[in-house]
Amino acid sequence: MVRQSDFYDITVVGAGPVGLYAAYYSGLRECKTKLIETYPHVGGRLISMYPEKEIFDVAGHRKIVAAELVRELTGQAMQYTPTVVLNERVTGLRILDERVIELTTPAGLHHTQTVILAVGCGAFVPRKLDIPHLIEFEGNGIYYFLPSFEPLRGKRVLIVGGGNSAVDWALSLGGIAAEVTLCHRMYKWQAHEAMVHRLLASSVRVKYPYYTIKEVLGDDKVAGAVIWNERSGLEETIAVDAIVLSIGMLTNIEPFREWGLRIVGSGIAVAPDMSTNLPGVYAAGDIVTYPGKVLLITAGSGEAATAVNSAKEYILSGELGR
Numbered sequence: 001m002v003r004q005s006d007f008y009d010i011t012v013v014g015a016g017p018v019g020l021y022a023a024y025y026s027g028l029r030e031c032k033t034k035l036i037e038t039y040p041h042v043g044g045r046l047i048s049m050y051p052e053k054e055i056f057d058v059a060g061h062r063k064i065v066a067a068e069l070v071r072e073l074t075g076q077a078m079q080y081t082p083t084v085v086l087n088e089r090v091t092g093l094r095i096l097d098e099r100v101i102e103l104t105t106p107a108g109l110h111h112t113q114t115v116i117l118a119v120g121c122g123a124f125v126p127r128k129l130d131i132p133h134l135i136e137f138e139g140n141g142i143y144y145f146l147p148s149f150e151p152l153r154g155k156r157v158l159i160v161g162g163g164n165s166a167v168d169w170a171l172s173l174g175g176i177a178a179e180v181t182l183c184h185r186m187y188k189w190q191a192h193e194a195m196v197h198r199l200l201a202s203s204v205r206v207k208y209p210y211y212t213i214k215e216v217l218g219d220d221k222v223a224g225a226v227i228w229n230e231r232s233g234l235e236e237t238i239a240v241d242a243i244v245l246s247i248g249m250l251t252n253i254e255p256f257r258e259w260g261l262r263i264v265g266s267g268i269a270v271a272p273d274m275s276t277n278l279p280g281v282y283a284a285g286d287i288v289t290y291p292g293k294v295l296l297i298t299a300g301s302g303e304a305a306t307a308v309n310s311a312k313e314y315i316l317s318g319e320l321g322r
């Protein structure tokens with residue numbers, strides 16, 4: 001028997017930007033709300049991977065530093081005083097009966113009528129390359145994300161990748177690093193066009209297309225890199241102090257399959273109302289998949305609002321049935 005005081009209308013799992021917005025919106029709809037987060041801090045990848053990076057594509061902000069956006073989102077979310085549980089990873093989800101969902105964490109059980117999964121890309125590890133000396137220099141000049149720009153101040157930096165993160169990082173480091181080179185192995189860029197044009201007009205040295213890294217050089221730390229053009233075979237050795245590999249993440253969403261959720265590709269399948277295949281379970285943000293899904297904060301915020309509205313409808317439909 002679950003005590004009424006321990007029973008929530010909506011429990012949001014994951015306190016990244018999408019989970020924070022879902023918690024705010026849930027309060028706005030006067031739902032009794034709980035927010036559960038694995039880490040001791042909120043903010044998701046904005047804090048763990050790029051707190052100092054500027055973000056240019058969030059609605060209402062011409063530009064905002066990631067950590068500042070998290071401060072704003074947190075302030076907004078806390079207006080309706082949700083219960084916030086940090087340092088707890090949800091490891092299990094069970095539908096006890098039609099209107100009671102049980103979430104398991106190493107610290108105990110949480111009971112709720114509905115759940116919104118805003119868990120980002122689940123457990124993830126950065127994608128790596130099988131090239132000489134990369135792994136042995138990890139921690140000594142090899143980076144997969146940048147929790148602080150300070151270690152790169154005055155350094156020569158090579159960024160590998162052509163997505164939004166790689167391009168944004170190259171631009172952000174422009175005024176901090178002594179020299180920035182970016183190499184990109186595709187013809188097409190994955191980054192937004194305007195940012196690519198800004199990059200091409202900047203002081204960043206861009207090696208593109210078909211350029212990638214072949215070898216990391218150095219004795220006990222990174223001192224250089226061999227980059228090469230995969231089409232022409234042309235090689236170049238450049239002196240660098242740091243290499244940032246920004247070539248994506250490998251995600252593990254198997255745990256969600258074990259909970260009974262329908263997985264498509266590497267995401268949780270949702271209907272247009274953000275419902276999953278499990279009753280009372282909704283999802284939003286980078287973890288969801290549907291035709292046309294984009295991995296952006298603004299898109300996730302919209303999905304969070306939709307998920308909360310759908311959860312509220314589900315809660316109200318139960319009250320009418322009583």
Ligand SMILES: Cc1cc2nc3c(=O)[nH]c(=O)nc-3n(C[C@H](O)[C@H](O)[C@H](O)COP(=O)(O)OP(=O)(O)OC[C@H]3O[C@@H](n4cnc5c(N)ncnc54)[C@H](O)[C@@H]3O)c2cc1C
Pocket residue numbers: 013014015016017018019036037038039042043044045046049050054055056057058088089090091118119120121122123145164165168284285286287295296297298300
């Ligand atoms: C380097 C980089 C730069 C980016 N730049 C931009 C940009 O400029 N603009 C933009 O719009 N997007 C950008 N993105 C994408 C953006 O970060 C994501 O779209 C956004 O973080 C998705 O938010 P989310 O809340 O869904 O996931 P996340 O930010 O990943 O947050 C998910 C949270 O859920 C928690 N969690 C996961 N599993 C559990 C569990 N089982 N139990 C409890 N908690 C759990 C995690 O710890 C995490 O805190 C960038 C991404 C990267 C990697």
